[in-house]
Amino acid sequence: MNTKYVDLINQTFDFPQPEFALEKDKLFFHDIDLNKLVEAYGTPLKFTYLPQISNNINRAKTWFDSAIKKYNYKGEYKYCYCTKSSHFKHVLDEALKNDIHIETSSAFDIDIVESLKASGKIKDDTFVISNGFKRAQYITNIARLINNGHKNCIPIIDNYEEIDLLSNEINSTYNIGIRIASEEEPKFEFYTSRLGIGYKSIVPFYNKQIKNNPKVKLKMLHFFINTGIRDTAYYWNELLKCLKVYISLKKVCPSLDSLNIGGGFPIKNSLAFEFDYEYMIDEIINQINVTCEEEGVDVPNIFTEFGSFTVGESGGAIYEVLYQKQQNDREKWNMINSSFITTLPDTWAINKRFIMLPINRWNSSYERVLLGGLTCDSDDYYNSEQHINAIYLPKYDKEKPLYVGFFNTGAYQETIGGYGGLQHCLIPAPKHILIDRDVQGNIVTKLYKGQQQSEDLLNILGYNKTPETSETQEQKNTTFSTIS
Incomplete structure (x- = not known):
């Protein structure tokens, strides 16, 4: 037995x-x-x-290159690493050995980008895709990066106020993207993602705030769904809706030339795990190619933002x-x-x-x-x-x-x-x-x-504070009188 x-x-x-x-x-x-x-x-x-990070990056790049050649796809492919998956320097150092780009999510991410740039790990032509809801410090840091000459920083607009906020701090013309507020899977707790701008509102938003704005150029449409890239009717339906928005936008916005399909590749979680990455990439490239050809518009450059797949x-x-x-x-x-x-x-x-x-x-x-x-x-x-x-x-x-x-x-x-x-x-x-x-x-x-x-x-916890730390803290203490 x-x-x-x-x-x-x-x-x-x-x-x-x-x-x-x-x-x-x-x-x-x-x-x-x-x-x-x-x-x-x-x-x-x-x-x-560390070598597995490079291994997975190059696996994905090989799959995309193969599909692009197979379908004679006229756009380029750019691999971005989603830094929020792991911000450690040893992770970024390994990933950046492989001619990739960066996706950021918050103000401190830009500080990391600047540190990597100062050490030569990030170059002037590295794309920095800045996602997320942008509070004041994030806006300031993005503006500083662009003002210091990093023209390939592309803030992805998440709400209607961000263009004005960015324009107030950026000294020159700059490129932007728009994030689509995708509709969530039917079993999800809510219908639409809190991130981005609704499908039907994107073209009107472009016409109102971007089309005649001499300071801003729209370069990218950003698409991501919470369930990630999976071979389901839901994913293919959302991708098709995204492509319809891209085509409508491209017809009125010639500068639009890139589609960011986000991240969401699953990683192995069992010895029985099976996922046909190569098929998914092949079919994504095929569908984009066919849809754009039918509508008579140029295919976009493709960006991805793989985080867990890169480092997990x-x-x-x-x-x-x-x-x-x-x-x-x-x-x-x-x-x-x-x-x-x-x-x-x-x-x-x-x-x-x-x-x-x-x-x-x-x-x-x-x-x-x-x-x-x-x-x-x-x-x-x-x-x-x-x-x-x-x-x-x-x-x-x-x-x-x-x-x-x-x-x-x-x-x-x-x-x-x-x-x-x-x-x-x-x-x-x-x-x-x-x-x-x-x-x-x-x-x-x-x-x-x-x-x-x-x-x-x-x-x-404050039990072993040094005298210097305690003194500094005391200097910050302030007593307020009560209101009688």
Whole structure:
């Protein structure tokens, strides 16, 4: 009878897979011996495998190039990285090796762009697509970037007031885009996205505020739907509606030459994951080509803003099972040495699924378990509701440590969880390891940041303030008289 964990995986999935392999009973990820990583750095830990960022960028660029050649498409393709997925410098440095462009979401993003530009990572011809609802500081920072000569910064207009706000601070003519307020999927809580301008209002908006405005040139139409790019009737219907707006706008606005189809490529969340990226890109290019040809307008340049697809599959987290609690006759809780709420907040907030596999002991027999985190919150768990199937792991043995890995966690977890700050129940943030390859292809690891210490948290909470900090704070204190 096949009762080993390795037998369960082989019977359930097509295994090994391109990024996963097994040597004896130890798991390898992109040829990285994860057990050696644990031996070197301990757990809990997070890691970022930098080469996967470049790998995914170039996969997408190859698919688009192939479709453009196949259909003799006359426009160009521009790959943008959606910075809100992960703002870390090591992520941007790796992504920018691949001749890509940037999409921003807030004022501080522009500060990051300027820092990267000063270091030569971003060039004058790099497109900076500035999305989002623009508060005063974001407007000021965009204007500063453009005033300093970055003509390829394109603010995407999200509401009717933004053109006037931008024009008040930008000294020269500048290019803009308009975001379509897409209609959400029927089962969604509301009908229309809060972002952008409605389909029917875009051409009137252009005629009223842009057409005769000598300072502004419309270059881009921006389209994104919350469910992402998926092969559904809903997606193709929304894309067709977007193309109708583009064609109507193009007929009255010759300067319009680009269509931004946003992001939303899914990433692998299970060993059973299947998604035909190449087909989706092929069909998107085909539909745009055919629709524009039928209407007699030039096809647009295509921009995408892939965030999770760029960085998600580079990340992972490894925990140790500390203890097993038998809470009743059916439920066994394996307690990890960290917290899901704090280190993988998407599992708690939106029931996000990640690939979960043990790092060692694949030749042990297995059992069904629940996984629990260290916080005192009843929601700090990862079980079959979050996972595709029930969780099976090698049987707990207090004499034999068991390590569990979660993979493709590289997007959003640090920013949602609050990297470097306070965590729920003051659970310390784990150490973070960067993994790269040298020119010979050898794996190189580096400790990016150690695990949070109590002093770090006490400083944030005000218990260990330095005299200088306290004095500065006192100078800012002000007493107000009460009104009698």
